[in-house]
Amino acid sequence: MDRHRDRRRPANWHPRPGAPVPGPAVVFDLDGVISDASHRQPLLRGPALDWEGFFAAAVDDPPIPAGVGLTRATAADHAAVILTARPSWLAAPTLDWLTANRVRCDLLILRPPEDRRPAASFKRHELGRLRAAGYEIAAAIDDDERIVAMYRAEGVLALYVHSGYYER
Numbered sequence: 001m002d003r004h005r006d007r008r009r010p011a012n013w014h015p016r017p018g019a020p021v022p023g024p025a026v027v028f029d030l031d032g033v034i035s036d037a038s039h040r041q042p043l044l045r046g047p048a049l050d051w052e053g054f055f056a057a058a059v060d061d062p063p064i065p066a067g068v069g070l071t072r073a074t075a076a077d078h079a080a081v082i083l084t085a086r087p088s089w090l091a092a093p094t095l096d097w098l099t100a101n102r103v104r105c106d107l108l109i110l111r112p113p114e115d116r117r118p119a120a121s122f123k124r125h126e127l128g129r130l131r132a133a134g135y136e137i138a139a140a141i142d143d144d145e146r147i148v149a150m151y152r153a154e155g156v157l158a159l160y161v162h163s164g165y166y167e168r
């Protein structure tokens, strides 16, 4: 336990050192928006879903240049928040990947251990915590239509990116 850790900050939040205090923000999904996960999608097909293998292979994702560019094009007075349903054990390799691929990220949020809720429920919960912490969400970008619908229901301008990972 890091006793210097800010007690108000959830354990699954990973702010960039020196990141600005909460204020206007844009929320990005990671897989299918910034990170190209198509090479590991076959692990989620068939009768035995290999979630562990699926997430472990994330370190080999190529970047999606347009998505990386969107993070870097985010206005300087807005925080770039990456909210992903990747599990928390991927925090360190994900932070390394973001740095290596020059993704702008002021705050990375992953799914806490033992959280088995649908991704849209997890992200709705984190949206509430972001707002409670003082983040004003100007827009959100996701490749899961259920999550886009959740953002819109919560009054967030949400943009859909078609990754093709989700069957219609």
Ligand SMILES: [Mg+2]
Pocket (backbone or CB within 6 Å): 029, 030, 031, 032, 033, 142, 143, 144
């Ligand atoms: Mg996604």
